[in-house]
Amino acid sequence: MRIKVFAIIAFIILSVHSSIESGNEERTIFNTKHNLSVSGKGPIKSSSETRVCVFCHSSHNASKDGPLWGHETTKSNSFKTYDRSTLASKPEQPNGATKLCLSCHDGTIAVGAIRGLSKPSTMSNVGGGGEIPAGRRSNLGTDLTGTHPVSIQFSQTTAVNAKHLRWPPHDPADKVGTDRDGYVQCTSCHDPHSSKSEKYPFWKKETFDEVCIVCHEF
Ligand code: HEC
Numbered sequence: 001m002r003i004k005v006f007a008i009i010a011f012i013i014l015s016v017h018s019s020i021e022s023g024n025e026e027r028t029i030f031n032t033k034h035n036l037s038v039s040g041k042g043p044i045k046s047s048s049e050t051r052v053c054v055f056c057h058s059s060h061n062a063s064k065d066g067p068l069w070g071h072e073t074t075k076s077n078s079f080k081t082y083d084r085s086t087l088a089s090k091p092e093q094p095n096g097a098t099k100l101c102l103s104c105h106d107g108t109i110a111v112g113a114i115r116g117l118s119k120p121s122t123m124s125n126v127g128g129g130g131e132i133p134a135g136r137r138s139n140l141g142t143d144l145t146g147t148h149p150v151s152i153q154f155s156q157t158t159a160v161n162a163k164h165l166r167w168p169p170h171d172p173a174d175k176v177g178t179d180r181d182g183y184v185q186c187t188s189c190h191d192p193h194s195s196k197s198e199k200y201p202f203w204k205k206e207t208f209d210e211v212c213i214v215c216h217e218f
Pocket residue numbers: 029034035036052053054055056057066067097100101187192193
């Protein structure tokens with residue numbers, strides 16, 4: 001028993017140590033475009049707000065749309081969803097984390113629209129309404145027909161009918177997959193807080209394919 005406990009503690013110390021050592025490789029939110037505060041590294045950032053998390057989370061008066069969600073949530077309910085006839089699943093209007101992402105990325109809401117402010121925080125390089133400007137690749141708009149299907153329920157029936165899917169989806173590291181309700185969302189591929197890949201933004205794995213093969217069989 002003692003030896004077991006010791007082995008577990010040693011393992012924890014070793015893994016914490018190695019994660020600190022590799023800390024330079026794994027970008028944290030502070031070095032990404034999701035640092036929207038004055039210290040942000042991207043072109044779109046606040047001219048006065050120093051807090052980083054506040055653009056998406058608030059400690060009080062948060063909305064129930066997400067975990068302590070502190071940003072105005074998109075009001076759009078008329079997204080064009082992925083519509084190829086080959087699809088076994090049925091994309092729904094954005095829900096879950098997808099709805100949270102689209103609260104900035106559909107380009108209909110000001111990036112600085114922090115809940116509770118009388119007017120959005122002033123940001124650089126945004127459109128007239130404070131939104132991510134049209135024409136930027138990060139403005140996905142409300143037409144999602146060119147985006148991997150999101151807000152779809154991934155069930156065993158879907159997997160059987162679609163044939164190219166793995167059931168159940170399996171990630172040994174338990175990072176990539178469906179959300180708690182069994183839906184594929186933006187967060188199935190992206191982690192809004194950090195990136196494991198140099199090449200793919202907010203990517204959950206080191207490589208592109210590592211993400212896809214959690215759910216797909218080729
Ligand atoms: C650009 C938006 C954005 C910013 C900035 C942001 N988050 Fe998040 N965060 C999200 C979203 C979206 C989720 C929901 C993810 C999901 O449902 O899978 C989330 C979820 C979380 C959760 C719940 C656990 C999890 O990972 O799902 C915690 C805790 C959290 N964020 C902490 C923070 C902290 C601390 C900061 C500041 C250092 C921060 N976040 C900044 C978007 C953001």
